[in-house]
Structures are given as structure tokens and as C-alpha cells.
Amino acid sequence: MLRTWRLLLPLLLVLSLPCALPPSSASPEPDTPWGASYFPNIPLLTQDGKQVHFFDDLIKDKVVAINFIFTGCGDSCPVETARLRQVQKLLGERVGQDIFIYSISIDPYNDTPATLKRYAEKFGIAPGWTLLTGEAADIETLRRSLGLYIDGLENGRSRDHNLSLIIGNQATGRWMKASPFESPYILADRLANSLHNWKQATASTQAEAPMIRPPSTGEQLYRTRCSSCHTLGDAVPGATRGIGPDLLGVTRQRDPAWLVRWLKEPDKMLAEKDPLAVLLYEQYNQLAMPNMRLGPTEVEALLGYLEEETQRLQTPSAQR
Structure with a gap:
């Protein structure tokens, strides 16, 4: 019995010592260096x-x-x-x-x-x-x-x-x-x-994941430069219209030379009081078309994509 107690005593002493518990989920997050002392509180x-x-x-x-x-x-x-x-x-x-x-x-x-x-x-x-x-x-x-x-x-x-x-x-x-x-x-x-930290659950599933395909140069330009203000045949009926006009069919509705210049220097055309530029400015809440610094190659690629999408979306389904 005495031998047993001698063996158990060190274990009991260890168990009786205070221990550091891991922080609970309610523990506050550590201070960040990006706090009040970093940002100018202007x-x-x-x-x-x-x-x-x-x-x-x-x-x-x-x-x-x-x-x-x-x-x-x-x-x-x-x-x-x-x-x-x-x-x-x-x-x-x-x-x-x-x-x-x-x-x-x-x-x-x-x-x-x-x-x-x-x-x-x-x-x-x-x-x-x-x-x-x-x-x-x-x-x-x-x-x-x-x-x-x-x-x-x-x-x-x-x-x-x-x-x-x-x-x-x-x-x-x-x-x-x-x-x-x-x-x-x-x-x-x-x-x-x-x-x-993904605290809100989402209902997305693998079946809902979209198919990804590499976009053309023209599509990249449209999505990064144009889609913020324009739709391309995807405007929702009854919804508030976009900041600018829908571009489906624009390559067939406007003079090609006018379109090329409009994409290159819309600010100059508005300053010159180009009739169509002024009309668009007035129709769309007096928001001027920004000069996006597009070069000839970029303009050609963008117009090519707009024409391709017009062809694709306006072709009757029986002919597709």
C-alpha cells in the first residue's frame, strides 16, 4: 500500500497544479496593429x-x-x-x-x-x-x-x-x-x-457552380470596362435601367466611324456638341461617357465582341 501511495503522489501533485485552459470561443480577438493608433482619425x-x-x-x-x-x-x-x-x-x-x-x-x-x-x-x-x-x-x-x-x-x-x-x-x-x-x-x-470569416452560411452547391470558359479580349474589355454601366441584351424587364444604354445591336444601329471615335474620345465629342453624344448625355441623367483610354486594337476587339453577341442573341433559335 505504501508503495502504491508513493507512485500515486507525483500524479496527484501534478493534477492539483493550476493549468492554462485553451481560450474559449468567446475570448476577444488579439489586438491588431491596424487600430486607433495607426489610422489618422481625420x-x-x-x-x-x-x-x-x-x-x-x-x-x-x-x-x-x-x-x-x-x-x-x-x-x-x-x-x-x-x-x-x-x-x-x-x-x-x-x-x-x-x-x-x-x-x-x-x-x-x-x-x-x-x-x-x-x-x-x-x-x-x-x-x-x-x-x-x-x-x-x-x-x-x-x-x-x-x-x-x-x-x-x-x-x-x-x-x-x-x-x-x-x-x-x-x-x-x-x-x-x-x-x-x-x-x-x-x-x-x-x-x-x-x-x-465565412460566418454566414451559403446555399451554393457543386451543381450550381457555373461553367468557366476563357473569355476573348473583346469580352474581357466589355466585362471590365463596359458592364458596370451597360447591359448587353440581359436587362431585366421592369428593372431600373442601367447607367448607360443597352449595347445589344449597337454595331448595327450606329455608324461604324462614329462608334470607333466614341470609344476613343467621348469627352472630346461631348465638348464639340456632337448631336448624338449630347442626346445620350441628356437621356442618361447627364452622366458623361468616360474616356477609357482605348487604343485601336482594343476598340476593334470590343466592337467585334459586341457584334458577335448581337449575332448570337438575335439569331432565331431555330437557326442556332
Whole structure:
């Protein structure tokens, strides 16, 4: 018996020592370096004239998408805004609840709250997506902290700017840059699922997975440059129309030379008061067609794809 107790005593002593239990699922997440001490908590004004602070009011403990625009931009910014509008539609009511979108002006001298409000109305931006302006120096500081400022490109005299979009979850410190011309489905998935650590269940199955085929150069151009504002025979009946006209049949409805120039320099054509350019501008909420810097090869590829889709979709099913 004595021998047995001598053998059990060390075991009992070990069991009686305090032990460190693994953290429970309710344990708070570790502090992230992307906290209040990192972000400049600059004051900003919303399109409704309300003052907010960047960290405290806009991003703290939130999943967000942030980009920088200016309303006088005639090329990339409108396309970028239209792409985010698609993302907002895909996310639905979650925008403003557990996902927030912010577009901050890099031209605060001209982009007053009232100007931003008109811009939001033109694009049909829904609640949960806030447009903001503020002091130029503060906004530059913010862009630098987010890694969205390029020395050498931006010298204070030019409004050229980094087009990257940054998305992240401030609470977990997970941030990533993305192209604003990325597929809206990919951007929506990152905001809704990966940045939320896939907390919301999805009903997708293998049977629902789409077939993937390599797109042509023309289709790539359409999907990255045009589909934000236009449909191609896929407009939903009764739905709010797109930002621009449907492009199905456009290669047969417009003069080829006019189309080529329109894709290359729509800003110049509008400035010259081209009758059709002015008509489209007035019909579509005075939103100017952006200059997408397309070269001859890109224009040819894009028009070729539009014609192919027109042929495919307008051919009677009996002839297919």
C-alpha cells in the first residue's frame, strides 16, 4: 500500500497544479496593429453635411470598402463608381448593416457635400455607401496611411491618382487591395464572406457552380470596362435601367466611324456638341461617357465582341 501511495503522489501533485485552459470561443480577438493608433482619425464631411471621424465613425470594428474619386473625373472614376454600384446591388441590405462602402474625394475644393450628393443621386447610390470630403492635407495623409498614394504620380497639380480599392475588416486587421475593375461578384464575395470569416452560411452547391470558359479580349474589355454601366441584351424587364444604354445591336444601329471615335474620345465629342453624344448625355441623367483610354486594337476587339453577341442573341433559335 505504501508503495502504491508513493507512485500515486507525483500524479496527484501534478493534477492539483493550476493549468492554462485553451481560450474559449468567446475570448476577444488579439489586438491588431491596424487600430486607433495607426489610422489618422481625420474629420470628414458626408454628402449630407454631417461631420464624422475616419476611425471612430467609419471603420472601427467594421468591414469596409474604401476608394478615392473626384466628381469631375472624366475617365476611370465613373467606371469605378459604377462597378461598386454593382457590388452594392449584389450585397443588398447588408450594405449599411455589416458592410460599409466609402468614396472619399481627392478634390475637396470642388467636391462639396452638395456636389457629392448630386453625384450619388446620378449613380443611384443606395444607403450604406457614404461619399465624403474634407481638408486636402488630411485626405492625403489618409491615403498615404492606406497605401493608396503614389509619390511622383501625384504632385498636387494633377488629379491623377492610384485607382486601387482597399477592403478590410478593422477588427481582425485583415486588409487587401483590389482592382476597382475586378469582377463585382469577386469583390462582393470578399466583403460578404472571406472578410467575415465565412460566418454566414451559403446555399451554393457543386451543381450550381457555373461553367468557366476563357473569355476573348473583346469580352474581357466589355466585362471590365463596359458592364458596370451597360447591359448587353440581359436587362431585366421592369428593372431600373442601367447607367448607360443597352449595347445589344449597337454595331448595327450606329455608324461604324462614329462608334470607333466614341470609344476613343467621348469627352472630346461631348465638348464639340456632337448631336448624338449630347442626346445620350441628356437621356442618361447627364452622366458623361468616360474616356477609357482605348487604343485601336482594343476598340476593334470590343466592337467585334459586341457584334458577335448581337449575332448570337438575335439569331432565331431555330437557326442556332
